[in-house]
Amino acid sequence: ATLTAIMRRTGEVIGMNEYSQKDSQDDPTLPANTRILIDNASLSWGFSILKDKDSQVIDSDQKDINLKNISFEAKSGELIAIVGTVGCGKSTMLAAMMHELEVVEGSVRTNGAKAYVEQEPFIVSGTVKANILFGADYDDDLFDRAIEACCLADDLRQMSDGFDTLIGERGINVSGGQKARISLARAVYAQADIYLLDDPL
Ligand SMILES: Nc1ncnc2c1ncn2[C@@H]1O[C@H](COP(=O)(O)OP(=O)(O)OP(=O)(O)O)[C@@H](O)[C@H]1O
Ligand SMILES: [Mg+2]
CATH class of the missing domain: 3.40.50.300 (P-loop containing nucleotide triphosphate hydrolases)
Structure with missing residues (x-):
């Protein structure tokens, strides 16, 4: 126990x-059978700190965009495979669907419990x-x-x-x-x- x-x-x-x-991040305004809707989104894992050659911080406010202009839709009952080269951002796409990335532009909306x-x-x-x-x-x-x-x-x-x-x-x-x-x-x-x-x- x-x-x-x-x-x-x-x-x-x-x-x-x-x-x-x-999921507390459910978006009930999505069409009834739409589970994931990513609309022209640019997504970031967060801030990266830019340093010069002497390791002095030049800019700590620089946001890396890890995925740019992404649009994606998944409906109930669909099986979708995301295919791409090593490091192209497949895992990042899934993390985005888990709302783990910062949405810099566009939107990431989901509706339903996730595993x-x-x-x-x-x-x-x-x-x-x-x-x-x-x-x-x-x-x-x-x-x-x-x-x-x-x-x-x-x-x-x-x-x-x-x-x-x-x-x-x-x-x-x-x-x-x-x-x-x-x-x-x-x-x-x-x-x-x-x-x-x-x-x-
Ligand atoms: N947790 C994280 N925090 C910060 N950056 C990350 C994180 N995960 C991935 N990245 C960055 O996002 C980019 C894409 O990596 P990602 O893991 O999404 O690729 P992938 O397509 O899944 O690769 P692979 O085929 O090797 O699994 C890489 O530049 C990586 O450094
Ligand atoms: Mg991966």
Whole structure:
């Protein structure tokens, strides 16, 4: 129970409560089946500090524009892949949809609960089950479907205690693929309206 409470709290802190709650940044004025609408937006990760060759600050008010003139729409039921070269801003696009970037121009509007699987999947110290539930209540049927959908059944069979196996810092090490599958299962279990999957293949 304590672990659940900690995870709930962690979820709140790192913004993952969108997993189970309505996003406070919902924009109900979007058309009914539009989930994400980015309109001619220029987006910034924040300020960069410009220094001269002697490391003296020249300008600390210089804002890097990381994405320029972006327009994008995603409707309910659509599956959209964003493809591009290394470093071109794919992860930044997803972070923008999570409202993590400053909108310098245009607008970024979303409507619906989001589940975000980051490019670098993460595991917290605890059981496999706790890593998937991430503070949500246990539902037998939903849990089984998440395991099935993310091809975790084989992984769980190989672990000594199945989904009660401790992983993360105080437990066994999981492979990169297992980390990715568990992170994906966490998103599936969250039953969101919008799934943002960074490099899931
Ligand atoms: N958290 C961040 N804070 C500040 N700048 C960032 C952050 N994440 C990415 N950037 C910058 O945004 C630019 C685009 O990076 P991004 O990670 O979005 O590319 P990508 O298309 O996802 O690349 P990859 O194919 O390697 O995953 C880079 O110049 C990077 O330095
Ligand atoms: Mg990326």
